[in-house]
Amino acid sequence: MFTTIIAFIIVFGILVSVHEFGHFIVAKKCGIMVREFSIGMGPKIFAHRYNGTTYTIRILPLGGYVRMAGGYDDDENLRPGMTVALKLNDHGVVDKINTSNKNTLFNGIPLVVTESDLERDLFIQGYENGNESEIKRYPVDHDAVVIESDGTELQIAPIDVQIQSASVWRRMATNFAGVICNILLAIVAYTIFSFAQGGVLNNSNQVELANNVNVARNAGIKNNDRITKVNGVSTNNWQSLATAISSKTDGKEINLTVERGNQTKNISLKPRVVTSDGKKGAEIGIMRSTNSNFGAMLLSGFTQTYESAKSLLTSIWIMISGHFSLNDLGGPVAIFANTSQATQLGVSGVIYFIAWLSINLAIMNLLPIPALDGGKIIMNIIEVIRRKPLSEKVETTVTLIGFAFMIILMILVTWNDIERFFIH
Structure with a gap:
């Protein structure tokens, strides 16, 4: 059981981290600020900021995420009435805002916030040192840092580096990138598996x-x-x-x-x-049967990724054509159960499992469901056709519907997996 848990953490971590790394690297190349790249979820245990991005390791080693400037999960945490501490540079411009209770981070100017804008006008104002008779207004540097409640330093996200400010083609490339990286991971893993096995499965x-x-x-x-x-x-x-x-x-x-x-x-x-x-x-x-020809093994990553993708697409077509069953889907519980089987085959079994899961993750993420990469790409295509983006209200509503659908489906799939693998 312990070996399975470790293997599950490694497999799940590799799959999600590679997927998110795709979004991360292309977003950076496209001029979109990535405020945070996290490995793991939950409370942070390590953080380091470099070149505008804060890299964190969090306590739950299950996946990770990329926090893009202006993304749906990128909420600004400054609110009126909040007490913060401001650090000014030599020009009197704010370069650090401490919203945590850790007053020992730096000797800053205490301010009760009345209003702020860290996207367009770049200012923060409020009552300084508890003096409510006068509102002080400070300009904020374009590359200023906000210290969140848990002590994590994140660069602010002015409008020019937000995802909405990038061209539709750059946003589309960023949305595609996670899928591309999972396909590349599948190719590499299948190739390694073939050489480890000494041949290609025909x-x-x-x-x-x-x-x-x-x-x-x-x-x-x-x-x-x-x-x-x-x-x-x-x-x-x-x-x-x-x-x-x-x-x-x-x-x-x-x-x-x-x-x-x-x-x-x-x-x-x-x-x-x-x-x-x-x-x-x-x-x-x-x-x-296996083919031990060197050329076949070298090309096996491409051929096996293609065969896996074709098989999965066939299965999806069968499901949507009227033969849908929850047993055709699998969530984290199913992945854990299958990881147990893969570990029994040793390292090569786990490598094969990574390849198979990676191409599955790529294909499933391309489905035109809001909240998945495929849904975002569909909205990009609609924007290209309309020659203008969807309204923020429509995009938010569609995304929330997609999230609700995915959460309900995940609950049903997880419960079905528990019954399949652990009750019956």
Whole structure:
């Protein structure tokens, strides 16, 4: 269990951090300020500010986030009535605002805020030293820093560096970047897996015998045989072959057309019926063959990422065409359960799992659902067509609806996963 927990933290952390790093690096290149790049969630345990961005490590090692200037999660925390401390530079301009209760950070000017604008006019005003008879107004430096309640230093976000001020094409590139990084991670992980295994898993109907189930072996099937038909239905690749065999759960004998060199054989056998996650399936003891050619292994990251993406898109199409089931989806609980299985295969199993999850995360994030990257990209496209952005009210409403939908779906999926993996 301990090994699974550590592996889950590493896998989940890598997936989300790589995704958020994509948004981070492209946003920076596009002139959008990234106020914070966080690894982990919850209370911070480390923070360091560099080149306008505060890098934090937080106590819950599950994912991370990027806080872009002007983003939906980037709320300014200065409010009228709040007591702050101001630090001025040599020109009398505010370069640091302390909103925390940590008065030992610097000897600043105490101010009860009456009004502030850290986006356009860049000022802060209020009653200095408790003197309510006079309001003092101070200009704020463009690159000033706000110290939040937990002591984290964040650079303020003037309007010119906010995401809304970037061109639609730069915002679109920033929204795409997380998906691109997950695709690249899948390519790299699949390539590493192939070299670690000493070969590439083929997507052909050429098979090898498994060691744990002897149905195919006892029926006379040998390594490198090609199974071209199942009950007369052509199986041109591994996906169609695996699907055809796994569906034979009625306990009846099936007929396989097998090619071995220049010979063609008809072999009959009875698949073994198994149950996994409440679903029935069938197996005969075959697995995908491997290609140990160096060039094939070098290209395997691209080919396996493509095959995984195609398989996932096919599954999504089946779901939206009227065969939707919560069992087709998986949340953190399912990832944890599958991580347990992956760790049993060692490091290579975890690497393969990272690759598979990464391409899944990329494809799912491209779905045109508000709050996901795909939904944001759709709004970018609408803006290009209209030649003007959606109103802030409409964009906020659509985003909130998307968040509500995702939260409800996540609750349903998580509960369904708990029932699948831990109750039944």
